[in-house]
Amino acid sequence: xxxxxxxxxxxxxxxxxxxxxxxxxxxxxxxxxxxxxxxxxxxxxxxxxxxxxxxxxxxxxxxxxxxxxxxxxxxxxxxxxxxxxxxxxxxxxxxxxxxxxxxxxxxxxxxxxxxxxxxx
Numbered sequence: 788x789x790x791x792x793x794x795x796x797x798x799x800x801x802x803x804x805x806x807x808x809x810x811x812x813x814x815x816x817x818x819x820x821x822x823x824x825x826x827x828x829x830x831x832x833x834x835x836x837x838x839x840x841x842x843x844x845x846x847x848x849x850x851x852x853x854x855x856x857x858x859x860x861x862x863x864x865x866x867x868x869x870x871x872x873x874x875x876x877x878x879x880x881x882x883x884x885x886x887x888x889x890x891x892x893x894x895x896x897x898x899x900x901x902x903x904x905x906x907x
Contacts, residue, residue, distance in 0.1 A: 794817065811879045
């Protein structure tokens with residue numbers, strides 16, 4: 788079925804794109820009302836925006852060539868349409884540096900609380 792074929796192409800492309808551009812999030816679902824897939828890209832954490840745009844436009848052109856008026860509609864951050872909570876998502880992994888900003892000490896809890904002061 789054409790719908791499943793398009794869905795599979797979007798998912799495969801999404802996996803490749805999130806590997807190439809860590810931090811990218813892609814959400815997509817089929818719209819029964821519009822009879823096309825809606826694809827929302829969240830490229831806020833993508834470093835090379837120019838190459839990213841070139842890659843997205845190439846995929847859009849390929850899908851338009853293959854599927855004509857059944858080709859997916861693309862937008863950034865759901866600006867043109869809202870996706871449902873059931874939309875599929877492909878997300879790139881960005882490794883965050885380890886943060887050691889907080890400190891927990893058992894001694895400070897007991898020392899500052901009179902009800903735990905059993906030395907009296």
